[in-house]
Amino acid sequence: MTLLAVTGLGKRFAGLQAVDGVSFAVEPGEIYAVIGPNGAGKTTLLNLVTGIYAPSAGRVVLAGEDVTGLRPPDLAARGLSRTFQNLQIFSNLSAVENVMVGAHLRAETGFFAALFRWRGFEGKERALRAEAAELMRRLGIGELADAPAAAMPYGALKRLEIARALASRPRLLLLDEPAAGLNPSEARELVDVVRGIAASGVTIVLVEHNMPLVMAVSSRILVLHHGQKIAEGAPEAIRADREVIKAYLGVGRHTGVRELQDA
């Protein structure tokens, strides 16, 4: 069954149609990429799917259930997780605690159990911490487990967000520009990270400007321009699509058409 089905989704900000009648479907096990020039509406699309904004039009269906308009915690409970382009790090927690927060829905204890550390509380916490540390190791930031998040370098924070999202054991993971701000070798490592996550059974929606990464990992690509879907298809088809090339030529910076072609 289709995991995520989006139909006619729209979002209007005062005087600006940021997302305009976008429809697509993501099948289980896919790595589904969303690309488009700066300001195309990619982040807004993720915000609509994850319940941060209420859509002005359209529907979002997750595993057959209409989840349009549900709040982020409700969607988290249904197996949705994500990372943020501009990071939403818990800067007053240690790195490993950030990841433990990702497991919040499994970790919740009663108030008095927490106050008095009752009934297997310690054991549960220890297991959670070990699991979080293991996730960090999988993402190559294991040595930073006890570092205060506020003191970590940018590249590590981007991985920390992925680890945190994975800690919720999502069915569907939405990544908003995981490669942005990383150096080329860090970005190359992401190919394996993303593939590894998908191999563990998590379906991925990947928003990204880094074309080599997109072309390397995605099964299908959706292209947004001015909030509208202008193309969708396999990487090779997208690379050759005239509409797509035109859209990128019109913008011509940051994400150049050259990168699109070279990738």
Add this chain to the structure above:
Amino acid sequence: MTELLQFVFSGLTVGAVYALVALGFSIIYNASHVINFAQGEFVMIGGMTTVSLMSLGLPMPAAIALAILVGVAVGLALEKFAVEPARNASVTALIIITIGASITLRGLAQIVWDKNAHPMPPFSGDEPIVIAGATILPQSLWVLGAALVIVVALRWFFNGTLLGKAMQAVAVNRTAARLVGIPVQSMLLLSFGLSAMLGAAAGILIAPITLTAYDVGIMIGLKGFAAAILGGLGNGAGAVAGGLLLGVAEALGAGYISSAYKDAIAFVAILLVLFFMPRGLFGAGSAERV
């Protein structure tokens, strides 16, 4: 009907003072995102300085002019020595800093002057004027008139002068303003000076009606903050509307419900407004960007 008109008159008079103080809050907030809890002290400084200069024999207009200058000087000093060095402090820390400043200023006022309430003569006569059966003091007309002039002048300043536009640019986007060469730091200083001027003027205008004392700034400051919030923080027209509404609501509440609960009624009204309009009456409802 007469009674209602009477309450509205007195409400508008106090409301105009709240409006000036609220404008002061908004101007500083726009320039720096700081809420200046010492705003009420400018009101006190304006009134007390005028009274004491007049008791030294200075004619009223000179005393007023000097008192406003003193207020502005204190405002500039506050920015320079307390707010500017704490640029990286959190919002809460900045609140504490301005509260510390207001405590210090109040303590100074107790020593420079005393703990008594002082009268100030009205600007022109104290023969009440009768309008449709209700009476209004000439000083109330001074308050309303002067507040109107000040608001119009501020509008012109912010929309019609380069300096005012530069200040607005800082409010909209500080980084962009810096990039186009606006001296952001000076704009901050200016905003404190301007707010202090508004506060001192408000204190001088109202003193003949309510008396003045070292601690008048506390309640007027809180009400001014409330008015600024009511109108939507950072919105100039909202601050004026918030001030007038608050003044009238308070006067009506005191008149028709209970004078002991005058202040409580004002705050209940604000809470109710915030429950339904979390960014005030005229606040922009922009979604948080991520």
Add this chain to the structure above:
Amino acid sequence: MASARSGGTLALAGVLLVLPLILPNRYFLDVAILVCFNAVVCVGLNLLIGYAGQISLGHAGFFGLGAYASAILSGTYSWPPLAAMLAGALAVALLALVVGRPILRLKGHYLAMATLGLGIIISIVLTTEDRITGGPDGMSVPPLDVLGWTLSGEENWYWLAAGLLLLVVVLALNLIASPIGRAFRAIGSAELGAEVMGIRSARYKLMAFVISAVLAALAGSLAAHYAGFVTPGKVGFFHSIELVTMVVFGGMASTFGAVVGAAVLTVLPQLLTVFKEYEIIVFGLVLMGTMVFMPRGLVPTLAGLVGRRAG
């Protein structure tokens, strides 16, 4: 982490144990008792302000409601003091639950305004309803009597206050290190991120609000019984500001910071009396100076210095 926590708790227990031995007379013990009560309020308030990131400029209202509930129920209506105290705490919990829901939807300065308004409304009601509360003059409160045994004398009161503080600190530290505390801290630093991780932020903010309100009410009840008297003075805007100042001064998001802040700012005015009429000015300057030069507060700044030297 765990060791730092238990180390701090042991140090606090040690100080609280030794204090009555080294304090020269009852006057100092009296100040120490007030420190403990204020610290209990601040540890609670720090959960809300320091950890969950939600400001409140109205907590003196809850402190006052606790104090007056004890005064009125155990005085006017001759309830057993313990029952009065619990009833007061329960009433405050309910009030915080009901008003907290809409108030905590507000953010930043709007939240500051709403909590400030709430505190002022409570203080005006307590001042105005003079037939019940004694108005501005206040009212007397019977001694704290538990099952026929009456608590009296500074020593006994000190042990009660110090014991309560230690208990509250330990429980607060436990809470902060639990999933609930992590949720508070997550909301305090990135609310949206927390929501996406499944944290219902409204629920946790409300929890922190109610906990802090109840602790304030309990401290208010005890302080009222200890003083034998309540006046609206400790209910008003200034006391609210004082409480927030203690939290911020000691260091936000640091439980021991809250205790240190409460101690310093309770003792400081006593010391400043040597400045006579300049007392208020010096107090204001100390506040400003500390926040300008140590915006993160006393304990985190000092801990940072020590840490840097050690590391």
